[in-house]
Amino acid sequence: MIINIAPIGNVDKGLIKYIEDHLSRYYNFSTQELKLNLDIKKFYSEERRQYYSTQIIQEAAKFTGNVKDKVLILFEDDLFVPVFTYIFGEAQFNGKHAIVSLCRLHEEFYTGKTNQKLFFERTLKEVLHELGHTFNLKHCHDWDCLMHTSGGIEEVDIKGSGFCVECSKSIP
Ligand SMILES: [Zn+2]
Numbered sequence: 001m002i003i004n005i006a007p008i009g010n011v012d013k014g015l016i017k018y019i020e021d022h023l024s025r026y027y028n029f030s031t032q033e034l035k036l037n038l039d040i041k042k043f044y045s046e047e048r049r050q051y052y053s054t055q056i057i058q059e060a061a062k063f064t065g066n067v068k069d070k071v072l073i074l075f076e077d078d079l080f081v082p083v084f085t086y087i088f089g090e091a092q093f094n095g096k097h098a099i100v101s102l103c104r105l106h107e108e109f110y111t112g113k114t115n116q117k118l119f120f121e122r123t124l125k126e127v128l129h130e131l132g133h134t135f136n137l138k139h140c141h142d143w144d145c146l147m148h149t150s151g152g153i154e155e156v157d158i159k160g161s162g163f164c165v166e167c168s169k170s171i172p
């Protein structure tokens with residue numbers, strides 16, 4: 001199973017390496033980087049100062065017909081879908097594409113203080129969560145499971161860093 005990692009904009013190379021290492025060491029995934037030159041300006045809402053996540057995924061899908069397995073988009077800016085103030089990420093349920101916004105995973109966003117370790121851990125959790133959706137997983141009630149839903153950063157931090165036994169069964 002290949003996870004094609006597609007950074008949009010300036011994404012920390014060290015972070016990408018960290019995610020690649022984790023996905024190949026602890027899961028049956030191989031990773032490669034995918035260059036997507038998307039014109040996403042039109043998905044920016046001036047009013048909300050955020051990008052419309054679903055539209056970015058739809059745009060990406062125009063260029064990934066020949067890409068095998070999963071496409072994981074990493075995005076530095078803030079994302080929204082109309083029903084929520086913001087989202088950490090979005091995925092196509094049982095589909096190919098997932099997107100994770102790094103904006104609100106930075107500790108600076110909340111406290112002004114940099115914490116790279118925490119930032120990397122949060123990103124990994126949200127990456128695995130969104131990938132989980134592409135493997136047909138819905139939200140899980142287990143607070144310790146990566147598929148637990150996260151409405152705020154404290155819920156990202158509180159949940160465990162692995163899938164529960166039941167959810168693990170869906171991850172190849
Ligand atoms: Zn979710």
Ligand SMILES: [Zn+2]
Pocket residue numbers: 140141142145146147148163164165166167168
């Ligand atoms: Zn679970």
